[in-house]
Amino acid sequence: MVSARTKRQLLVFVFISLVGVSYVGARYARLDTLVWDTSYQVDARFAESGGIFTGAEVTYRGVKVGQVSDMTLTRDGVTVELSIDKGEKRIPANTVALVGNKSAVGEQYVELDPKTDDGPYLKDGSVIATADTRVPISTTEFLTNTDRLVDSVPQGSLRTVVDELGTAFAGTGQDLGRIIDTSNEFIQAADQNFDVTTALIRESNTVLRTQSDKGSAIRSFARDLALFSGTLADSDASLRTLIDNGSATANELRAFLERNQVDLGGLLNNLVTTGQVVVKHLDGIRQILVLYPYEVASGYTVTARTGDHYNARFGFIFNPDPVVCHAGYDPRERRSPTDGTNKRMDEDARCTESARKSNARGAQNAPRPGTGTTVASYDLGSDALTWGDDPGARVVYDGGADQLYGDDAWSSLLLAPAG
Template identity: 75%
Template structure:
């Protein structure tokens, strides 16, 4: 008779057995799909099976996400149905499915290698086209290519290479060992400085990109440098003469500066003031430089030599274009030259002038001359002969101007230097 204790033990054993069988069936035999399917199906179109089989693993970036449920033969190849767990939903649809070997034994699996990290994602009934599938090289093709490679090498040459390699490495075991040890040290140091090496490669990419962006400027610089080098080569004789004579020229210049350093200082100081005046009157100087060549050319037409005599030619053309300027003379009264009545004499109207713009009448006169810069006023000085004092801009000054001796006494025969070295007023 079975005791109650034995019954309890049998019931516990049956329960544990059922739990274990259920777990093993669900975990390895995938019997849980008979009750609840927690995966979605994706079909990959392969041109050839590549050795893949039903039940093979499906991985995504090295992580198992499902398995191959079945293979379907089609007219264009083989459709491999991938059963992917629903917990892996964000797998890009733009991905490559390739059949690989997990080991040298040749156990195949399907690896999903995404080409992007963004949507759309794979879902139930999605498909991967044949263009995005890869299979490993077949064993037959590998052996055929290896045989062709071996047969393409002449046996005599191969024997020579092997003999030479034997001669080259004979007795070098210790040296090869040191090379291998040093290589290990190098690899270990590179691994320890991996972050630094990565940063260096990243920064070098920035430098190379900058060089690529500046390619046109670098080519232009190289062309200009080549042109400069060509000019230097063409003037080699002149450059050699300049180098040979440069020392003597430098000595002459140094001697000149040492002898005239005081006078040159005064000259440069005065040229500063002269330059300021010239800058203020650039408009007038520009007009002189433009008109002076025309005046000189016209002078040759006025005075011409005929034989031993000079003739002066003068022509006058009267017209009313541009019109006569009358604005600015009102209320002036016309008086004929024949009116000699002294009782009618009037003082000269000094304010009368042509007030028309030069564009309308082409009037000449000081009012149309180029002016100095705005805000500039030339200094005005007056000299009193009785006191020997000068006054600047209507302000009295106690400065005495002495002319006794003057520049002649100071410079002697070089009196002309006073034009450059005397203080400007």
Template identity: 40%
Template sequence: MIPRVAKWQLVIFAIVGIAALVYTAITYARVDRLLGVGTYTVKAIFPDSGGIFQNAEVTYQGVPVGQVGTLRLQQDGVAVDLLINSSGPKIPASAVAVVADRSAVGEQFVDLRPANTAGPYLKQNSVITNTQIPTPLQDVLKSAVDLTDSVPVNDLSTVVTELGKALNGQGENLRKLLDSLSDLSKAGLDSLPQTVSLIQNSDVVLGT
């Protein structure tokens, strides 16, 4: 027979263990998000995935507010579930869902960019149809190739040759020009506060 004190110790140990498991599940495993607790789901319709993936970050004007859920292919594009934190700021329904890159080689995320801060606001089962995705890399490369193809090789060669002739022996003058531009830029930065103040007070001056 288990003594009464031992029983209470087992009960307390079990309660503490369960509390620790719940805390770990919510804090690290994000079980609350998997169960939909503390979030609401908004569907965004993109023409294609744009490189976005499940569990990618969702931001509102650059501030994290949720993560990407399920992606589903449909006739008019790709439907992407956005799991938004209920405790976050209210997000206007006018927001544009933009698939953005953190850098040239960084991972994609979804940024919600509102046209204004007025309501109505996004809520459970809201649908965002105003979306944008990055320009595909192949399109960028094709545009670059088309641009280079549009420049006549002979004319470009002539321009480079004549430019070389014009700058021949002008190394010292070019150095002086660069030094002067550097001094000019520094002077502009040094006088920036006065320039800004002058612009801000221009209405008063012009109104007298």
């Protein structure tokens, strides 16, 4: 007689067994698909099966999303029907289907590798074309290629390489161990900074784009660097002479500075004041340097060269009106040109005539400052040289300096004062 307690235990055991069998059947045997369908079908067309089989897993980014439900032989290859869970609705249609091996024993599966993250997405009835499918190399082809590779290596040369490697690494066990340990630390550091490394790789596109935009400048720099290097190569002898004699020259310069350090200090100190004055008048100095060549050219125009002779082209105008002033000067105080003795200056002597009667002299009759005829002006802002309104004030240069001094006519400006 079975007791009530035993009956309850048997009922609980049967219930637990049914639940376990149902879960295993639904989870692994996919018996739930016999009752209701929770997937949608996608066909992947392969040139060959690649070892795939019915019931193999289908993964997306390494996560299982379905399984192979059927395989059909076609004229162009094999059509593999993929049953993908309906919950996985955001798998891009632009996807490559690859047959891979999970382990060394050769358990195949189908991996969906998307080319983009955007839609459109796979749906029931979608087809992955043959051009977007890949299968692994067959074992036969792999072994055949490996055998050919091994046969292509000369045994004598291989023996030499092995012997040389043995000689090279003999007695370096500790060093190799240290390298391996350091490599492990390097890999750990790289793993810890993985996010930084990926961000660097991702943002390096900006740097590379900048380099691409500056391509013309980089090419110009490389071209100029090549010219500079070529100039250095052409001047190799001069550079070697400079290096050989540079030490003696440096010693002479050092001795010169040591002998004249006090005087040089005073000179530099005085140049500070001179520099301040130059800075105050820098605009005027710049204008002089612009106009001075035209003034020099006018000199060569006055003394133009004709053959071996020089012709002076200028004229003087004498105007005796008004006459020279004599009133106010005592004729008795006039000195002889031969009298070289010291004599007190007569501070009361001055012209007492009216300026209307004679050429009156004296500070009281000096003409007040006025504006003369402007020959030319130079604008510092625009670097423009503007001539005056009087055409006769312009300088006409006929090349006298070039005929006299040749191409180095400018050097006379510096050398002529030195005699």
